[in-house]
Amino acid sequence: MKKDEDYRWFATTKKAIKDISKIISTTKGKNSIQLPDISVLLFIINKMDYNNKAKLPTQKEIGEQLNLTPRRISMAITKLQKLSFIIKISEAKTYYINPSYFYVGDYRDLHSKYETWKKLTSNSKQDNKH
Structure with a gap:
């Protein structure tokens, strides 16, 4: 069988579904997400590789594919x-997806993905203190 990126699997957790359903809103809010945010999240998940990283095209290109403005893409990513759900990493235009919510690969790889997430978020908090 030919390997096709359209048939890659990813997993999600009940925590993800529960948390997303709690914060979905039709009105704006700091701690809620709306349909454009979910569209961007799904776009990012679709770009996710086996290391839980997603290298994104420009916000303009994402916007053209999702029929959203670059400003709205920026707001959603923020x-x-x-x-x-995601954290920016040092690689250009690349984000790491929180494996507590979504991951690609075997469940046996999940522990190392959690460790990577903890390290990235810990480093980010330290960077924000300076």
């Missing part, structure tokens, strides 16, 4: 970071 909100997804604030809500700990």
